[in-house]
Amino acid sequence: MNTKQKVKYKKNSKKKMNWITDHLFLFPTILFFLIFILYPILYNIMLSFKKMDVSNFMTGGVWAGLANYQAIFSDPLLYKALLNSFIFTFACIVIEFIIGFALALLFRQKFPGVNFMRGLILVVWMLPSVVVGVLYKWIMAGDSGVLNFVLTQVGLIEENILWVSSEQFALIAVTAANIWHGIPFYMIILLGGLSTLPRDLYEAAKIDGANGWKSFLKITLPLMKPTVLVLLMLGLINSFKVFDLIYVMTGGGPLDATTVIPYYAYKLSFLQFNFGEGGAVSGIMLILVIILAIVYLKLMQKEEAN
Structure with missing residues (x-):
């Protein structure tokens, strides 16, 4: 082997080692994606086409075709959950965006204590949703809640409002809690x-x-358009998949007044033990998220072209 061949061999060996090293660094990420993202999605899709409950869970269930989807589309609770999800998500996005934008414009200015106040608001975002749910359930309690006490003292109401336990106000209560948590x-x-x-x-x-x-x-608005598009997409997904806050505050009640799509899937799977129909509801959620992602990508492509 002459000198030129040795140099070429060393270069090829170095390229091969670099290729192996690069892919070794990617391996943990790929493994995480396969185990914790792709596998659950594929398993849920498969589950949505099976009749599975506690009686046949260990055997893997029975193939049911589209029976689960037919069952949930004939269930009136699905449409109520979809409506609740739409109202909840739309209200959260609009109000959080308006107040968040106003606060961002405020904290962009320089004034004494701006950094401290900004950090104080961010503490709210760091709180787990379960803690926020427990906190707002106490604040909005019908008999001993702080909110009713304040509203009564200032004369805005004469009788206590059952914020969490009434069909009329329960969705407003969980929406207000999620807005407070999401503004930062x-x-x-x-x-x-x-x-x-x-x-x-x-x-x-x-x-x-x-x-x-x-x-x-x-x-401001034209230059902030790319940031706003990203934020609205993230906010839409975050609000649409809220479960823990509603579970802690109302448990989907009263009379399914706060049952949203994620809680509906949980109710079918882990309260009624109808895993197939629960998987079908999760499949519908997946389809809705994919549609939103496609719309977002189209908007971003249009923005980049402009």
């Missing part, structure tokens, strides 16, 4: 986006006579 997430993402905007544009607009409202509409 919106604030920090929007604050990060605002920090990247060039201040020269605002100074130029101010010289041209533009007030703060015009600068917001003509500069």
Whole structure:
């Protein structure tokens, strides 16, 4: 083997070692994806086509075809859960976005204590949803809740409102709790986006006579569009899959007033032990999330093209 062949051999060996090393570093991520993401999705899809309950769980169930989907689509509770999920998700996204944007604009300014206040708000986001649920269940308790006490003292109500245990107000209660928990997430993402905007544009607009409202509409919103699209997509998925907060506060009640799609799937699978129909509901959730992801990708492609 001459010198040129030796050099070529060493280069090929080095490339091969680099390729092996790169893929070895990727192996844990691929393994995690296969075990904890892909396998549960595929198993749930398979489960949705089987008739499985406690009587045949150990044997793997019986193939049922589309029977589970026919059963849940004939169940009125599915449509009530879909409506509750839509109302809950829409209200959370709109209110969290408006308040989060307002707080981001506020904390972008420089004033005494801004860093402390920003950190204090972020503490809310760090709380587990279960803790938030227990806290708001106590705040909104019908007889001894802090909210009813305050509203009574200021004269806004005469009698205590059963926020958590009434069909009329239960969905409002869990929505309010989720909004309070989610506002810091919106604030920090929007604050990060605002920090990247060039201040020269605002100074130029101010010289041209533009007030703060015009600068917001003509500069801030257009430049923040990519950040807003990402945030709304993440917020939509996070709000749509909320389960633990509702489980702690209302348990899907009263009279299924707060039963959303995730809780409906839980109810079928772990309360009624109808794993096949529960898997079918989870399959519908998966389809809805995929549709949302496709819409998001289309919007991002359009934004990049513009």
